[in-house]
Amino acid sequence: MKSQKVKFKNKGGVELAGKLELPLDKRPDQFAIFAHCFTCGKDLKSERNIALALTQKGWGVLRFDFTGLGQSGGDFSDSNFTSNVNDLFAAAEFLKKNYAEPTLLIGHSLGGAAVLMAGAKMDSVRAIATIGAPSEPDHVTKLFTESIEEIKEKGEAKVLLAGREFSIKDQFVKDLENTKVDELIKELRGKATLVMHSPQDDTVGIANARHLYEKLHHPKSFVSLDGADHLLSYPSDSAYAGDMIASWVQRYSPATVAAALETDEQVVVRLNEGPFLTEILAGKHHILADEPKSVGGEDLGPSPYELVSAGLGACTAMTIKMYADRKGWPLKEVKVHLSYDNSYFEDIKHCDSEERKIGKFIRIIEVEGDLDEKQRERILQIANKCPVHKTLESSSGVETKLK
Numbered sequence: 001m002k003s004q005k006v007k008f009k010n011k012g013g014v015e016l017a018g019k020l021e022l023p024l025d026k027r028p029d030q031f032a033i034f035a036h037c038f039t040c041g042k043d044l045k046s047e048r049n050i051a052l053a054l055t056q057k058g059w060g061v062l063r064f065d066f067t068g069l070g071q072s073g074g075d076f077s078d079s080n081f082t083s084n085v086n087d088l089f090a091a092a093e094f095l096k097k098n099y100a101e102p103t104l105l106i107g108h109s110l111g112g113a114a115v116l117m118a119g120a121k122m123d124s125v126r127a128i129a130t131i132g133a134p135s136e137p138d139h140v141t142k143l144f145t146e147s148i149e150e151i152k153e154k155g156e157a158k159v160l161l162a163g164r165e166f167s168i169k170d171q172f173v174k175d176l177e178n179t180k181v182d183e184l185i186k187e188l189r190g191k192a193t194l195v196m197h198s199p200q201d202d203t204v205g206i207a208n209a210r211h212l213y214e215k216l217h218h219p220k221s222f223v224s225l226d227g228a229d230h231l232l233s234y235p236s237d238s239a240y241a242g243d244m245i246a247s248w249v250q251r252y253s254p255a256t257v258a259a260a261l262e263t264d265e266q267v268v269v270r271l272n273e274g275p276f277l278t279e280i281l282a283g284k285h286h287i288l289a290d291e292p293k294s295v296g297g298e299d300l301g302p303s304p305y306e307l308v309s310a311g312l313g314a315c316t317a318m319t320i321k322m323y324a325d326r327k328g329w330p331l332k333e334v335k336v337h338l339s340y341d342n343s344y345f346e347d348i349k350h351c352d353s354e355e356r357k358i359g360k361f362i363r364i365i366e367v368e369g370d371l372d373e374k375q376r377e378r379i380l381q382i383a384n385k386c387p388v389h390k391t392l393e394s395s396s397g398v399e400t401k402l403k
Helices: 045-055 081-098 110-119 137-154 170-178 181-188 206-215 235-249 304-327 344-349 373-383 387-394
Strands: 002-009 015-022 030-035 059-064 104-108 127-131 156-161 164-169 192-197 220-224 267-270 278-282 285-289 331-340 361-369
Touching (some): 002 059, 002 081, 015 081, 030 045, 030 081, 030 110, 045 059, 045 104, 045 235, 059 081, 081 110, 104 110, 110 127, 110 137, 137 156, 137 164, 192 206, 192 235, 206 220, 304 361, 304 373, 304 387
Parallel strands (some): 127 192, 192 220
Antiparallel strands (some): 156 164, 267 278
């Protein structure tokens, strides 16, 4: 999957850091938001594995750090369960503004309780999946039971959670105690829910899953994560959870499947959504092309000239490698750095006039190996003989027909 770093602000103006995971070969059909566990963050490996399973089914997945955690701004001690829910609303608004409204929410542990609460208020959400979620948010206070009295007496206390020290304020505890999931569940009618839990979870017991399942309305499902720990530490457990969510959600929020690209030629491209997003089938390989956001694209793939540069670079490296192998030279690695010194977007604007100015490719070749100066000079000469280089220099003709 492709990963993009994103930033957006919550309603308090705090900047939140996220990662938007996207399919490799297409524009996402739909989007999901992942809410992490208490004091965790977006970069947990288990979350990445779950996102990977969804992107392979065509989903876009937004993972982000709640206020005061990871790379997000704000002070954790000033946050609470309600602010986490508000951060989810901010994430949904970000997707709505820049991509599309989320149709699926996934929450791990306390994040599971948060997505149940947020999902009840989001009209676009059709399905909600929880993993190891507590049936009541104040369950997390069991993690720092010995500090509860100090928090209530002094208004704040330092607690050690998962080897890290956090400041917990009285308002945080009261907010957890005052939030009742059972009351929120009544507002989830019509939305599909999936409860996933491990019988061996010793952080949030399996009884929590039973309680949630009994209170939730149909359509509802339960999947046992037998043998997994609370954090889904083993990759096989998180991969399984992701596969199950990706398969389950298709029944309630089915993906739009476009007709497969086919051609009798070597390459076919299709542009049918978004301002510039273009699908490419080259041989048996799927690629996306796009334009950067600065010129109105979505930056979901390389630009046309970046693809041309990539072809030149790949051909250069392969030609050098084949020549060095044939000569028996100790070449270990070839890197070809390329850039194009003219604006493709400007070329497009003037494509029907004489003002159009085609630029040139800048190519820097980096080789690694015990090569002498004569061998290096010869490599430079061979680079200029690569077939794509010769094609670009010869100004090959283009014959065009309209169907």
